[in-house]
Amino acid sequence: MSFTFAISHTVGRARAGAFVTPHGVVETPAFMAVGTLATVKALDPAELRTLGAQMILANAYHLHLRPGDELVRELGGLHRFMAWDGPILTDSGGFQVFSLETLRAISEDGVEFRSHLDGSRRVFTPERVMQIERNLGADVIMQFDHVVPGQSEAPLAREAMERSARWLARCLAEFGRLQAVGGEPWAVGDDLPPTAHRPPPTQALFPIVQGGIHAELREESARRIVDLHEWPGYGIGGLSVGEAKPDMYAMLEVTDAALPADRPRYLMGVGFPEDLVEGVRRGVDLFDCVAPTRMGRNGTAFTPDGRVNIKRTEFRRDPRPLDPECGCAACARFSRAYVRHLFTSDEMLGARLLSLHNVHFLVALMRAARDAVRAGTFDAWSAAWLGRYHAHAAPALT
Amino acid sequence: MSFTFAISHTVGRARAGAFVTPHGVVETPAFMAVGTLATVKALDPAELRTLGAQMILANAYHLHLRPGDELVRELGGLHRFMAWDGPILTDSGGFQVFSLETLRAISEDGVEFRSHLDGSRRVFTPERVMQIERNLGADVIMQFDHVVPGQSEAPLAREAMERSARWLARCLAEFGRLQAVGGEPWAVGDDLPPTAHRPPPTQALFPIVQGGIHAELREESARRIVDLHEWPGYGIGGLSVGEAKPDMYAMLEVTDAALPADRPRYLMGVGFPEDLVEGVRRGVDLFDCVAPTRMGRNGTAFTPDGRVNIKRTEFRRDPRPLDPECGCAACARFSRAYVRHLFTSDEMLGARLLSLHNVHFLVALMRAARDAVRAGTFDAWSAAWLGRYHAHAAPALT
Incomplete structure (x- = not known):
């Protein structure tokens, strides 16, 4: 397996580890700078390398709309496109789609919405999002999930959590199918004949634990995810979206206890300096946030x-x-x-x-x-x- | 003298030389990037160094208004302020002041105008501009000159040329007085007692040849300037301001013949790639222009x-x-x-x-x-x- 995680030290719930990806090792805990549109705003990838950034983020929703994931694939994938040869993670766009004012319809199949750029009609399903993230070619790709506001009551949070779990199974199936097909310009060896020695997979799919600020939903979400597959890492979503900080910290403690200790945990969209320290205290390994560049x-x-x-x-x-x-x-x-x-x-x-x-x-x-x-x-x-x-x-x- | 110029090769009127300044050698011909407000727009000084830039420009008018030349002096001068340890040249602001829509009055003493930022009343005289450029602390500082539109008829062009020549004498006197006073934080040794061994001057004043597109005025301008003092270099102003390219090239040929061959010539505000090559052909050594960053x-x-x-x-x-x-x-x-x-x-x-x-x-x-x-x-x-x-x-x- 080309994605491994090894913890070398712990202090309480805090862990120091090494997350190995096809584009290099990420020493954890680590902060990932956000390059929504395949550029960390205002910065050059050479500056990111010099300042010690190990892994960066891009966004499937935004890149699907502009310049288009097919175009990025044609140009050799995200790493070559944006000249960052270290590890990359793409968010699935679930958070963006469910935040859109032009959201049209949510069904079990997926989400229909209009592009915030030109109003064009789009449909995201778990399968479609896997195809987009495959085209982009990041090392770690996130599942397509149903995101609800941070303060949502339990019934709505449960509905979104359960749908996210069902969508995760569909993401996993499509992810497997796409890896078997292969042929991406960035995926060396993926197009070998089935009998050949195949290189390890070049992408890892991370599930996302949801459940709002409801401990029992977070626990159930983690259990469903863990029962489905042995994942190379876990996303923790739906936090830092309006809930109180003590609620976020409580959810991290619940999630920490519910997830396997030997895989990296990525707290999505968090955060400010104090949030990172509080997150590490509660067993989180990876963070991302637009705050440093936006505030800058x-x-x-x-x-x-x-x-x-x-x-x-x-x-x-x-x-x-x-x-x-x-x-x-x-x-x-x-x-x-x-x-x-x-x-x-x-x-x-x-x-x-x-x-x-x-x-x-x-x-x-x-x-x-x-x-x-x-x-x-x-x-x-x-x-x-x-x-x-x-x-x-x-x-x-x- | 801490400013020297040595020509190593010539081909026709074109020259290859080395202009020595207190902050390093400029191999000529050379293009100077423009950092109007003490920053070459969008770029970091480290990038300028890496791409091979030798000398850069800043603007006395703009820096006087914001952040203020006294503040730059207090913070150690332009080199330290903008973290560029190579040679710097400041334009006097003549071009900017005479382009202002809020220009109020031109007299023999100087120019009264209103700041384009806050409308505050300001007066630029040759003496005042020398004080500003002294505070900024660039290696090469340009005289305060009277600039008229590129297509001006001979009487107006003559008036501006003659006034520029009179202002040059006042600039030179004030420049000498300021160097004798010394005490700038960036001018090491300038505050030594009069009997001590004094280091060479840390600034060079360049005159500016004016005369519009009138050959006889250009010749007279050059003659007056050369008769006044032995200058470390010469500016050629009032070109690339709306006149036809053949007119500009003709003026360069006149100026080339009229100026001492053994000093650097700086063609102000020029230009586009083709203008640089045409300028070198006609004996120009230094160029500057906002075009590369503005067009970029x-x-x-x-x-x-x-x-x-x-x-x-x-x-x-x-x-x-x-x-x-x-x-x-x-x-x-x-x-x-x-x-x-x-x-x-x-x-x-x-x-x-x-x-x-x-x-x-x-x-x-x-x-x-x-x-x-x-x-x-x-x-x-x-x-x-x-x-x-x-x-x-x-x-x-x-």
Whole structure:
């Protein structure tokens, strides 16, 4: 099997491990930067590599609409298309489709919706989404799931969880069929004759645990998923979508207990620095979020003392770097005064530098968490880190 | 003297030389990328260094208004502020001030205008502009000049040329006074006692030859300038501002004959690839223009076969790089299809990659011109280069 996961150290529920993919090893816990449209906004893949990013994300819904998953396949798959030779994960687009105002109809078969770009009619079924993610060619692909708002009552959350479980079985069947067919330009050896020695599969399908903020639904979701197949890893979805933080943390604890310990867990769409540390504390290995690049474009920098809005007047003459303890390519060279000048002048380099700094911040935060787990000091490290972060994270600064 | 210029080879009027500044050597002919607001739009100084840029530009008018030249001085000068340790040239802002719709009054003393940002009243005199450029701390600073439209009749062009010459004398006096005062944070040793061994001056003042498209005015302008002082280099202004290309080339030939051969000539605000080659043919050593970054942000790439608008539908599935002969960081990794996708998706990386490619294109073009002059093959090289460029530069492609 070309996807393996090995845990080297644990401290409480926190784990340090290595997730092996066809495009390289991801040391966990790890933060994945989000490249929705096959580009991590404002950044170059070479910068991501330099700052220590290991694995990045792209989105099947968005890439299906533009430039089209068939086109990406024709051009050699996502890795070649976006010039990122490390591991990639694609989200299935479930979250996007179910967030659309132009959503038309949900049935057992799938979802009918209109493109947010041109209004064209589209249908996503579990099978169709597997085909799209196969065309894109990421290392890890997520199942198509039914996503409901974070505060949904139990009946609605149950309906979505059960449908997601049924759709997972269809995803798995189609995923297997597509791997047997092979022939993708990026899938070396997949088109060999059936009797030949076949290389290991080049994609891994992750299921997604749903169930809203209802512990019994989360447990049932995990049980159904585990009973269906031996998965190379698990997604945890439907969190950080409006529910209270204590609810999210409680669901992570339930999920941690319900999932096999020896596979990576990916907490989807999370999150802010404090969420990552809280997630690692509760057995999560992988995270992703648009926050570092989105906030970076808006002028907000993460620091160990909370968020800083660089556009504030107080930074006009400030010769210090964004974060004096940071070693990123922005902090090593530029003053707050300069970065503020870039933002007040609408200069693109401002968004570049803050996006770079923020992604580096989360990547480095997870590196520090790994080191602390390996050293056996994670509990003290995380308590100290959270204490400092919250002590200064006054709303006035953000 | 810390500014020297040595010509190693000539072919006809074309020259290959080395312009030595306190922040390093500029091998000429050379193209300078424009960083109006202390940032070359969309690019990081590290990228400029990697692509081979030697010297860059900033603008005194814009930086005076935002963030303020006093602030830049306080933060250690332009080099430190923008993290570019190579040579920098600042334009005086004459071109900008005389282009303002909010220009209020021109007198012998100077120009009164309102800021394009906040409408605040400002006065630029030759002395004031020298103080601003001293605060910014570029290696080469341009005189404050009176700029008129490119097609101006002789009387108006003469008035502006004569005023520019009188202002030059005032610039020189103030420049000398400021250097004697010293004390700038970036000017090491300038604050030594008068009896101490003083380091060589850290700034060079360039005059600007004016005279519109009138040969006799250009000659007179050059003569007045040369008679006033022995300058470390010469600007050629008021070209590429609406006049016909043959007029510009004719003025370059007049100026070439009228200026000392042993000093660098800087053709201000020029230009497009073909203009650079034509300029080198006529004895020009330095160029600058916003075209590579502005066109890059708009989706246009320079290639040896003319300009290409990457947003065109024909590039949707094109797996080739922007320019198959180019070695820049964009062409080495990305397809036209990918760059087009970035532009149709409004992704910032698109503007980054095309800006990078276009600046690299002009920097590499001047490197090729240098090599051809050194090899004695410049005439054949430039004829072949221009022939190919014009053969394909059909309007349909741009």
